[in-house]
Amino acid sequence: MKTIVIGAGLGGLLSAARLSKxxxxxxVFERLPITGGRFTNLSYKGFQLSSxxxxxxxxxxxxxxARLLREIGADVDIVRSEMTTIRVPLKKGNSDYVKGFKxxxxxxxxxxxxxxxxxxxxxxxxSTRKNHPAGSTLQAWIKSQVNDxxxxxxxxxxxxxxxxxxxxxxxxxxxxxxxxxxxxxxxxGVPKGGCKGVIDALEAVILANGGKIHTGQEVSKILVxxxxxxxxxxxxxxxxxxxxxxxxxxxxxxLLCGEALSGKADAGYLKMLxxxxxxxxxxxxxxxxxxxxGHSGVLLTPYTRRINGINEVTQADPELAPPGxxxxxxxxxxxxxxxxxxxxxxxxxxxxIKEIFPGKRYExxxxxxxxxxxxxxxxxxxxxxxxETPFSGLYVVGDGAKGKGGIExxxxxxxxxxxxxxxxx
Amino acid sequence: MKINDNxxxxxxCASFCKxxxxxxxxxxxxTDACVECGLCIPYCPVxxxxxxx
Ligand SMILES: Cc1cc2nc3c(=O)[nH]c(=O)nc-3n(C[C@H](O)[C@H](O)[C@H](O)COP(=O)(O)OP(=O)(O)OC[C@H]3O[C@@H](n4cnc5c(N)ncnc54)[C@H](O)[C@@H]3O)c2cc1C
Ligand code: SF4
Ligand code: SF4
Numbered sequence: 001m002k003t004i005v006i007g008a009g010l011g012g013l014l015s016a017a018r019l020s021k022x023x024x025x026x027x028v029f030e031r032l033p034i035t036g037g038r039f040t041n042l043s044y045k046g047f048q049l050s051s052x053x054x055x056x057x058x059x060x061x062x063x064x065x066a067r068l069l070r071e072i073g074a075d076v077d078i079v080r081s082e083m084t085t086i087r088v089p090l091k092k093g094n095s096d097y098v099k100g101f102k103x104x105x106x107x108x109x110x111x112x113x114x115x116x117x118x119x120x121x122x123x124x125x126x127s128t129r130k131n132h133p134a135g136s137t138l139q140a141w142i143k144s145q146v147n148d149x150x151x152x153x154x155x156x157x158x159x160x161x162x163x164x165x166x167x168x169x170x171x172x173x174x175x176x177x178x179x180x181x182x183x184x185x186x187x188x189g190v191p192k193g194g195c196k197g198v199i200d201a202l203e204a205v206i207l208a209n210g211g212k213i214h215t216g217q218e219v220s221k222i223l224v225x226x227x228x229x230x231x232x233x234x235x236x237x238x239x240x241x242x243x244x245x246x247x248x249x250x251x252x253x254x255l256l257c258g259e260a261l262s263g264k265a266d267a268g269y270l271k272m273l274x275x276x277x278x279x280x281x282x283x284x285x286x287x288x289x290x291x292x293x294g295h296s297g298v299l300l301t302p303y304t305r306r307i308n309g310i311n312e313v314t315q316a317d318p319e320l321a322p323p324g325x326x327x328x329x330x331x332x333x334x335x336x337x338x339x340x341x342x343x344x345x346x347x348x349x350x351x352x353i354k355e356i357f358p359g360k361r362y363e364x365x366x367x368x369x370x371x372x373x374x375x376x377x378x379x380x381x382x383x384x385x386x387x388e389t390p391f392s393g394l395y396v397v398g399d400g401a402k403g404k405g406g407i408e409x410x411x412x413x414x415x416x417x418x419x420x421x422x423x424x425x
Numbered sequence: 426m427k428i429n430d431n432x433x434x435x436x437x438c439a440s441f442c443k444x445x446x447x448x449x450x451x452x453x454x455x456t457d458a459c460v461e462c463g464l465c466i467p468y469c470p471v472x473x474x475x476x477x478x
Contacts, residue, residue: 033467042440051437342434342451367450369434373471
């Protein structure tokens with residue numbers, strides 16, 4: 001069985017590694033000179049920044065990605081995060097951190113509510129595990145249950161950090177799938193060596209099983225014969241295959257199929273593609289001599305203009321920065337209407353950081369923004385259209401085809417698992 | 426080299442430029458330190474860097 005993978009992002013490499021292990025003859029074509037897509041390291045001034053991700057696996061050592069890596073035999077050491085904390089103003093009612101703040105543990109979020117609402121939340125935590133709410137956005141659902149501004153801020157910072165969305169953009173079903181997965185799999189973790197630690201381990205498996213990875217080779221066409229994928233054209237050379245897996249998201253994949261797609265027969269699929277919205281975000285990378293966050297998990301910051309959350313990966317792997325330095329990365333959601341105002345969005349993020357870390361010394365290393373063709377997430381969580389295409393033998397993997405309830409790379413892994421189930425069964 | 430409107434501001438080019446000649450804030454911009462070596466061009470994920478004649 002010959003399989004061609006288009007794109008050496010996380011989804012592509014996971015698929016290639018799994019299939020090469022199962023005995024497929026695998027060939028990966030990547031357009032860039034480097035592999036890993038939005039999940040690898042960028043060396044900058046001695047720091048291991050990243051091409052996208054915050055070097056963080058949403059469900060850590062027990063999550064779908066960690067499980068798939070173990071199944072593949074990819075040797076990755078994942079450091080479990082100590083905790084998730086939330087920075088809140090000292091006095092309830094203050095709308096920012098300027099007059100002082102404290103950090104509370106994630107699970108203590110109800111402590112900021114009135115006694116009555118705390119009871120209500122306690123009951124909801126039990127009842128919603130059996131019956132997940134459905135049919136509205138997270139924000140509308142919260143408002144229908146408990147009317148407290150804090151909960152909306154909390155929900156927005158969590159959705160902003162984890163999904164680069166606002167709580168009024170996320171279907172409540174998806175959030176409860178995510179919560180269920182947090183119970184099932186556990187919280188965040190950081191792979192040793194950062195994102196590239198994962199990518200290197202996957203490449204080692206592919207190469208050990210005789211697979212090939214070509215960088216600097218762009219695929220310009222997917223060959224389709226009688227409704228079935230038959231290979232690709234890369235840099236003017238034709239490569240035949242029994243299966244083609246695309247890591248590019250549905251829209252870009254379809255563009256490569258050209259005339260094979262019949263407007264009439266595939267109208268439903270094409271219409272669905274139009275509804276897909278990539279999510280946008282900004283990452284501000286800081287260098288500091290002293291820890292700014294102080295633990296290896298996420299610090300959520302609901303009382304800012306823009307910054308949703310921050311992590312300090314050197315708490316988990318000090319080698320991601322020069323000796324004695326810390327690498328701290330701040331994430332902010334960008335609303336679709338603000339993608340054209342990135343500079344002013346960034347300015348607000350920088351002011352937020354000053355207020356979150358008053359009196360601390362840090363250097364802004366690099367400011368990275370992501371949207372449209374190179375987004376945080378190709379399909380906003382909860383809108384993923386699955387992995388199948390109108391053609392047999394052509395599957396889509398990656399964050400444009402995530403599995404249900406999987407945050408970011410966990411969703412990428414769930415999507416890959418589902419495709420592997422179809423191919424290898 | 427010229428950076429066109431495709432640029433998303435991801436900073437990938439800045440990490441590969443050996444001259445530290447790219448500043449990024451929403452979009453990338455080459456500074457006077459750029460020696461037109463072209464090294465950064467293939468690393469852009471959205472083909473935003475063009476060679477200037
Ligand atoms: C700022 C930011 C922060 C994030 N933080 C986190 C985080 O902390 N935790 C987390 O879990 N996730 C995070 N994510 C999301 C995560 O990085 C992505 O979901 C994931 O990396 C996407 O992987 P993918 O499989 O979709 O492949 P991609 O990374 O999209 O890779 C696709 C590859 O295909 C290549 N390609 C494109 N066209 C062609 C072609 N025609 N021929 C050949 N090759 C081609 C591309 O060059 C690329 O290498 C973050 C993302 C961003 C941007
Ligand atoms: S052309 Fe060379 S010097 Fe100029 S920005 Fe690109 S890599 Fe740097
Ligand atoms: S790599 Fe391309 S998109 Fe990213 S900042 Fe540089 S020019 Fe812009």
